[in-house]
Amino acid sequence: MSAAQDRLPRLLALVPYLLARPGILIDEAAADFGVTARQLRKDLELLWMCGLPGYGPGDLIDISFDEDTVTVAFDAGMRRPLRLTGAEATALLVALRALLETPGVADADAIRRAVAKIESAAGQARPGGVAVGLGVREAEGTARVREVVQSALVAGLALRISYYTASKDEVTERTVDPMRVLIVDGRGYLEAWCRRADGVRLFRLDRVDEVVVLDERAAPPPYAEPTDTSEGLFRAAPDQRSARLLLRPDARWVAEYYPVEDVEELDGGQLRVRMRYSDTSWIVRLLLGQGGEVVVEEPAELARAVREQAAAAVARVDRHLAAT
């Protein structure tokens, strides 16, 4: 939505907002509306010119400012905000219900009360048309890890974890300063400052093999930024290589599961994609597991590595079968 389209809803909400908060700081009001203090002043000046038919001094909205604060003296009948639209009520209520499903969310009771109050205030707005099931499949061990991680977050303590890195197929020990638990696409992650990597990292909870709460304050550096999840959890790193892959129909899931680029639909349900990778051993493992359903078109070294390792593995299987 553009800034211009946002303006009318904001103008209609401003008067009741200010009525509920006499003498509020302009900066605070601007922050609540997500605009600059300058823009908020412009909005107030505009509202000052609006009012009831007659449009005399006693009919116009009256707002008194001083240096930093603002108070509504006459509201011209705009005492309450506009009711929620169906889309607004849906976006909020569906999100609240999804929170209820989030493993480890502390206050389920408060969420249920909030849902009931918003439903009743929203009235007849026909909700629906959107449903969310997080469907988190959390194994027992993962739930235990999450509980320990959460207790450390609440207590503000650092953690020592054994973590399995799939891209390198190795388990490493790390000391981390936990920031939050994130649930994305049905999976739980620990977002933390990793002292070993010297950066913010997301650790899949189901890949944390061991976790110990340390007797030491968690201290993520002030410049540790939470991950922006809007574009997906994983970013292409500048040093990554890329492979051109042909996915047969049975391997199309690869394009849905891993981030790929330059997707090209081919005949017979095949896809051509470009996939980035940092670690050759990781992509070789992926490709070996897909049998002939993924064909490496580029680079040639990768195609050769897959063929050779597959051949070596088959030879080993056959020697073993011959011997038994």
Add this chain to the structure above:
Amino acid sequence: MSVARAERLVNLVLCLLSTRQYLSAEKIRGIVPGYSDAPSDEAFFRTFERDKTELRELGIPLEVGRNRVVDTVDGYRIARRDYELGEIDLEPDEAAAVALAVRLWDSPELTGAAHGALLKLRAAGVDVDQAAPTVVESKVRTTEPAFGPLLAAVQAGQAVAFDYRRPSPVELRERVLEPWGVVSWRGRWYVVGHDRDRKAPRCFRLSRIVGEVRKLGKPGTVRRPDDVNLMAFVANTSGEPARSSTASLWVADGRAAGLRRSSRVVGQREVDGIAGDVIEIDLNYPDTAAGWIAGYGADVLVLDPEVLAKSVRERLLAAAGGAL
């Protein structure tokens, strides 16, 4: 939106809220500042139509009617009870739940709607601190290009057509759907509705929609049956039975950390002169396990069961292509 237009619309809302009588367009033209500038009748009516549309799009309930039987044209008013958000007062823990809910969406459409709701709650006097730190956060993304058009069609009650790729058997064809809702299940989005060709309810995965979503017919013609549970629909059709089984593998020393971490070592053994462990591993999804194990190539040998050993060998053989 120009200042003049924003001012005119606010005045129009205040005017229609303050009247009990229906006001005709002509009357409004004479009362509300801004309309008198229209150079012609045609220009006025064009502007007035646009303004009405804008108010309706914001969810403002514009009533149309006549005061007396003898009136020859329709008039307009806004009923305060339909306009105003009901009383709502949230406890701090409920407001915290709302703040968390608004942050759930990583979606231009749903984030915008949730923020719209938040704006109105704040205008109703509720204090919601969005920056409050949280321990667990869920995120739901909408990255598929089909999401926006489908949500819009669901909310408008409009039928759609799109090309859909089914993976097996491979098929790409047009589907015509009366959409009832969009559903996120385990991080994947689906659209559920009445499939006009199949004459039955169907659900489609958004990531398999190819190209544009086309609108069909008029808005307001599709109505979701009241008894339909969108979530049950999707969760039922994508259910996968978990059949757990145990496999016995040989794993070369120091290799295949990903397999080792979820297994038990039950013995030692040499294969082709290479030292390694015999491990036992529980496999929840035997079908995908073959791909996972094959990925480790010659570092792993399936000892038991035979069916798994065969399926791994087949994959490796296919991946070896002409290299044998």
